[in-house]
Amino acid sequence: MTKPPLTVRELIRDQYKTLTQSERKFANSLLENYPVAGLASITIVASNADVSTPTVARMVQKLGFKGYPQFHQALLKELEAKVSGPTQRRENWAAEAPEGHLLNRFSQAVTDNLSQTFSNVDTGQFDAAVRQLANTEARLYVVGGRITRALADYAFTHFQAIRQRVTHMTSSSATWPHYVLDMEPGDTLLMFDVRRYETNLQRLAELAAERGVKVVLITDQWASPVTAVAEHAFNCWVEIPSAWDSNISTMMLLEAMIAATQEESWDKTKERYDRLDELFDTTRLFRKFS
Incomplete structure (x- = not known):
């Protein structure tokens, strides 16, 4: 089983040292109200963080996104994951479940979780x-x-x-x-x-x-x-x-x-x-x- 993609929060943590002062200002603003602070348009989130729109665009690209729409979509998916209930979680796994016995898939998922956590x-x-x-x-x-x-x-x-x-x-x-x-x-x-x-x-x-x-x-x-x-x-x-x-x-x-x-x-x-x-x-x- 492949490891789940890094969250935007984790990407910011990994790239924080490479960010400029103004980019860090936006990153900190986002993390203070995460992920909601990044769910508006690029002009609004830039204004809320008191930085320029180009600053937001540059930071988004440093995190590995092609542009702000892809960044915005990643945050939406994270928010959806936060609020999902048992039925939705089961459907997500059923749709993407790899072949093999449940015990094998379960074991691999737990192993990946431990690795990611520590x-x-x-x-x-x-x-x-x-x-x-x-x-x-x-x-x-x-x-x-x-x-x-x-x-x-x-x-x-x-x-x-x-x-x-x-x-x-x-x-x-x-x-x-x-x-x-x-x-x-x-x-x-x-x-x-x-x-x-x-x-x-x-x-x-x-x-x-x-x-x-x-x-x-x-x-x-x-x-x-x-x-x-x-x-x-x-x-x-x-x-x-x-x-x-x-x-x-x-x-x-x-x-x-x-x-x-x-x-x-x-x-x-x-x-x-x-x-x-x-x-x-x-x-x-x-x-x-x-």
Whole structure:
């Protein structure tokens, strides 16, 4: 299976160093409200970014497009992918499905997703996010959405063992103001949000960011709107031959974060693990083999 084409966001990231100052101005304007900011005519998007029309045309060509219409069409396709539901996703795969057994196609899709995800992780951003997740001087909050709440639960279980002061926010948005009430500057909010993006999660992120909370976001390749307020955002590739998106690459990235956070302050974490094992022995929760 061939790899999916790069998104416009990824093309900008790859070519950013080659852009002129005015071209970067347009690129930054586009990324601030992506991809909607690029869906108008070339004259309108240039005006909104306070650059000239030729500047937009030059940048578009540097990204590999023949002209603005092709660039515009690429953004439209990305927007369509963002809002597509299970039925549309299934039809997209059925129309383009290569020959062969589903297991082979599924395996190849997952492999490609993992490769794309980890090749696009900025190690500096990853390390900075891990330092936030490991900072016990501040509280760590974890929350997910309709599908990703399972990831949030998994993250909470591990981070609660690794460090103290971890709060798992319920999936009911009606309770979130109670958590926000206790959030303080420097706290961290680990969020999971994939298409279709949830407006309640976006509002929660905005409220938290307004209070000085550092948002760490794990999202898909199209990027949740939460990206706009996130301190660190990580994109995971999720498309598979199914009506549903895959959480495999998302889970892999999460597990990498868990492992790195564990190592960030291993001495303290080891002590917690040892004490936790003693408690498990006391409660006889797990069967022991001698």
